[in-house]
Amino acid sequence: MNPISSIVFVLLLTVFPTQIFCQNLIDQACGYTSYKALCLSTLQSDSEAKKAKDLLTIAKVALKYTGKKAQDINKEIKKLQGSANDEGLKQALTDCAENYGDAIDQIQSSTTALASKKYNDVKTWVSAAMNDADSCEQGFEDQSVKSPIASSSTTFTQLSSNVLAITNHL
Structure with missing residues (x-):
């Protein structure tokens, strides 16, 4: 290897190892899940x-998105309640x-339990x-009505499943 190539190679190793490591950590974590594409995205x-140095940070981020999805669904439900005319739909x-x-x-x-490294509690709360x-x-x-939030609920359940899978490896 000529000297210039060696210098470029060493520079690349010093500049990009964190990005390479973090991407591998994300790939590793998502490899544990049943919904890998959702996990990766x-x-x-x-x-x-992207900056995570451990699976605990990855689990915290995954849990953050799960919580955000639950909040988004709850907002969606409240909007739908205001416009529902069917009694069965209103009740549901x-x-x-x-x-x-x-x-x-x-x-x-779960977020509090994860911060305290009480992983069994995380699993209990996420499962609930x-x-x-x-x-x-x-x-x-x-109520024999079509769920207007079925797709969102499925995504929430998949995000939750991913959190459980990652937490199982902490």
């Missing part, structure tokens, strides 16, 4: 995840608002939030 778009949306309110609280509890999302969707079925 979520984490690769986040500056904190009312139940969903309560379920997602609980899910938001559980994700916040997933159950709330399932209960919400079941409410639409029970």
